[in-house]
Amino acid sequence: MEALSANIKEDLKPPRVNIGIIGWVRANLFNGVFNSILTIVMLFLLWKTIPPLLQWAFIDSTWLAGSASCRQSPEGACWSIISKNFRFIIFGFYPYELQWRPLVAMIILFSLLFYSRNRNNWKKSLGYAWITGLILMGILMKGGLLGLKSVETTQWGGLPLTLLLAVFGLTAAYPLGVVLALGRQSKMKGVKVLSILYIELIRGVPLISLLFMSSIIFPLFLPEGITINKILRAQVAIILFTAAYIAEVVRGGLQGMTQGQYEAAEALGLNYYLTLRLVILPQALKIVIPPTVSILISAFKDTSLVVIIALFDLLKTTQSVLSNPEWMGFSREAYMFIAILYFAGCFSMSNYSRKLERELSRG
Amino acid sequence: MKLLKLSLMVLVLAIFAMTGMAQAGTLQEVQDKGFVQAGVNGGVFGFSMPDEKGIWKGIDADTARAVAAAVFGDANKVKFVALTAVQRLPALQSKEIDILCRNTTQTLTRETTNGLNFVHVNYYDGQGFLIPKKLGIKSAKELDGATVCVLPGTTTEMNAADFFRSNSMKWKPVVIEQTAELSKAFFGGRCDCLTSDVSQLAAHRSVAPNPDDYILLPEIISKEPLAPVVRHGDDQWYDIVNWTVMALIEAEEFGITSKNVDEMLKSKNPQIQRFLGVTPGMGKALGLDEKWAYNIIKQVGNYGEIFERTVGVNTPLGLERGLNELWTKGGIMYAAPLR
Numbered sequence: 197m198e199a200l201s202a203n204i205k206e207d208l209k210p211p212r213v214n215i216g217i218i219g220w221v222r223a224n225l226f227n228g229v230f231n232s233i234l235t236i237v238m239l240f241l242l243w244k245t246i247p248p249l250l251q252w253a254f255i256d257s258t259w260l261a262g263s264a265s266c267r268q269s270p271e272g273a274c275w276s277i278i279s280k281n282f283r284f285i286i287f288g289f290y291p292y293e294l295q296w297r298p299l300v301a302m303i304i305l306f307s308l309l310f311y312s313r314n315r316n317n318w319k320k321s322l323g324y325a326w327i328t329g330l331i332l333m334g335i336l337m338k339g340g341l342l343g344l345k346s347v348e349t350t351q352w353g354g355l356p357l358t359l360l361l362a363v364f365g366l367t368a369a370y371p372l373g374v375v376l377a378l379g380r381q382s383k384m385k386g387v388k389v390l391s392i393l394y395i396e397l398i399r400g401v402p403l404i405s406l407l408f409m410s411s412i413i414f415p416l417f418l419p420e421g422i423t424i425n426k427i428l429r430a431q432v433a434i435i436l437f438t439a440a441y442i443a444e445v446v447r448g449g450l451q452g453m454t455q456g457q458y459e460a461a462e463a464l465g466l467n468y469y470l471t472l473r474l475v476i477l478p479q480a481l482k483i484v485i486p487p488t489v490s491i492l493i494s495a496f497k498d499t500s501l502v503v504i505i506a507l508f509d510l511l512k513t514t515q516s517v518l519s520n521p522e523w524m525g526f527s528r529e530a531y532m533f534i535a536i537l538y539f540a541g542c543f544s545m546s547n548y549s550r551k552l553e554r555e556l557s558r559g
Numbered sequence: 560m561k562l563l564k565l566s567l568m569v570l571v572l573a574i575f576a577m578t579g580m581a582q583a584g585t586l587q588e589v590q591d592k593g594f595v596q597a598g599v600n601g602g603v604f605g606f607s608m609p610d611e612k613g614i615w616k617g618i619d620a621d622t623a624r625a626v627a628a629a630v631f632g633d634a635n636k637v638k639f640v641a642l643t644a645v646q647r648l649p650a651l652q653s654k655e656i657d658i659l660c661r662n663t664t665q666t667l668t669r670e671t672t673n674g675l676n677f678v679h680v681n682y683y684d685g686q687g688f689l690i691p692k693k694l695g696i697k698s699a700k701e702l703d704g705a706t707v708c709v710l711p712g713t714t715t716e717m718n719a720a721d722f723f724r725s726n727s728m729k730w731k732p733v734v735i736e737q738t739a740e741l742s743k744a745f746f747g748g749r750c751d752c753l754t755s756d757v758s759q760l761a762a763h764r765s766v767a768p769n770p771d772d773y774i775l776l777p778e779i780i781s782k783e784p785l786a787p788v789v790r791h792g793d794d795q796w797y798d799i800v801n802w803t804v805m806a807l808i809e810a811e812e813f814g815i816t817s818k819n820v821d822e823m824l825k826s827k828n829p830q831i832q833r834f835l836g837v838t839p840g841m842g843k844a845l846g847l848d849e850k851w852a853y854n855i856i857k858q859v860g861n862y863g864e865i866f867e868r869t870v871g872v873n874t875p876l877g878l879e880r881g882l883n884e885l886w887t888k889g890g891i892m893y894a895a896p897l898r
Binding site: 267270280281283284287288289290291292348350351353408411412413415416418426504505506508515516517518519520521522524525527 | 601602603604608609610611612613614638639640641642643645646649650652653655738739740742743762763765766768875876
């Protein structure tokens with residue numbers, strides 16, 4: 197018994213300063229003169245900024261009271277601008293008593309997105325679920341069926357509009373982008389030239405100018421009396437724009453495929469369509485997941501540009517609240533709130549792409 | 560090549576055919592679709608802005624409601640579409656909207672080269688200066704060398720430049736893009752004075768930490784008659800919108816309000832009888848129901864009522880009637896007689 201405990205004692209542990217928290221701190225924060233100085237400076241800056249921020253955001257802040265009491269305590273954040281105008285910021289002009297409908301539509305969308313996260317669920321039934329879900333969301337938003345009161349698209353706004361522009365924009369742009377990338381690689385001269393022309397023309401102009409074209413110049417070309425829905429015009433502009441960028445990213449993936457892959461597929465007797473579907477695209481699209489996601493993220497944020505054509509998306513409803521004299525001047529709080537919403541969207545996208553990459557490289 | 564030419568010709572013909580079909584007149588089109596499509600600003604408190612329930616509020620929004628009341632007898636048969644400054648004129652030209660009530664200043668070029676018609680003015684605005692009281696200035700003529708906060712790219716900036724040049728004074732413009740940031744900069748002390756339309760200055764002043772510390776200088780350096788706009792070439796529709804605005808003003812002059820309009824139906828005054836359609840004729844002349852003016856006043860109110868609930872002294876803007884008072888009370892709101 198004694199001998200045993202003596203044996204254990206002989207097992208020398210590493211010096212305490214090299215393990216545990218202290219060890220980690222030494223290895224990562226103070227492993228050199230320069231890094232030590234940097235750490236101290238950063239700690240000082242954090243100490244200077246974080247406590248006042250917390251004080252401002254949580255302790256001195258006003259959460260529910262009206263704007264008058266906000267103005268009485270100007271040293272704290274005024275989150276009442278969000279709580280008092282919450283439903284307008286989120287739903288825009290959607291009729292007040294019918295706002296449960298876009299809410300349900302968003303819940304359907306989120307649950308579908310959440311369920312689709314897991315690749316094991318990617319079956320035919322999921323496709324049907326999406327189709328049903330989309331139709332259901334459309335009925336909920338538009339109404340006019342099943343005893344629901346009809347709501348004009350001009351009254352759509354806020355978060356549902358942002359999500360609509362983003363989700364439809366991205367899902368429609370992706371296949372279009374893949375087709376364009378294939379077109380650019382095509383051996384058929386006409387297809388190739390058209391694809392190149394399209395991609396370069398669209399990439400050569402900023403999204404804002406496309407939105408302006410679609411909302412101001414395009415209607416003047418239409419015959420009198422015919423108008424095309426404002427949201428649809430913006431949506432098409434976003435799709436066309438994003439597709440051109442995705443096409444170039446996908447082309448990068450296609451070029452990363454060695455000639456051997458094509459030859460092997462040909463040797464197996466696969467035709468063009470099957471070669472792409474079974475051999476080329478699965479590999480090519482996998483390589484380009486990171487750049488694709490960064491394009492999707494920037495496209496998601498770009499939807500906020502529809503502000504300039506006076507569509508009331510999330511950003512515009514917030515700005516509209518800010519121009520009310522009652523709430524003027526609380527722009528910090530309002531913009532922080534929508535920044536958090538946008539961050540949640542973008543962060544979950546990039547998070548998911550990392551997960552997808554891991555899974556695909558493992559399998 | 561021949562095929563291309565041929566198809567182009569067919570296309571052009573088709574477009575002509577379609578435009579030919581669409582010549583029915585705006586009133587007919589509006590009645591067919593069942594609502595008035597009005598273009599509004601969307602971001603100017605007191606003129607047209609959604610409240611926290613998404614209901615449009617403001618003097619421009621109510622003017623559009625009055626047109627709907629005149630045409631349909633129902634002030635709610637109007638759909639609003641928010642437009643930016645660049646969008647507003649093309650939207651009207653391309654028939655996306657039927658009327659534009661978007662605090663738009665009546666100018667010569669807009670009426671001629673842009674192919675638009677302005678109806679009777681529904682708000683007389685003008686550009687002024689807001690200064691802190693402690694500056695100790697009584698007149699804008701004393702602003703030599705001042706730094707001035709101003710929004711870029713609007714007529715405001717040019718008006719200010721003209722004003723300072725014509726009075727041979729120096730100024731330093733501080734140009735700030737966003738309205739909210741503009742007032743922050745001014746109240747933060749970055750500039751000596753803030754220039755904009757007087758109605759806007761009132762909105763800025765109302766959010767000051769202490770509104771009483773700021774005053775408006777008496778000089779108004781520009782004329783900004785804001786009026787609803789319709790397209791060139793449809794006189795009947797122009798008449799309807801024009802006389803809707805006139806009716807709002809005329810009702811105030813007669814003392815007809817949304818509350819007493821039913822009693823006024825029994826009035827012995829022949830002018831009021833004509834106005835409210837008790838003596839028929841006016842509605843028929845416009846191509847509307849004889850009750851058109853009654854419906855406007857009953858559902859929307861007269862000009863004074865609209866003014867007081869949207870921009871008047873009891874609103875956050877707290878604007879005096881000023882030029883927008885009736886001509887009988889020292890203002891210039893003057894409606895031609897309805898007869």
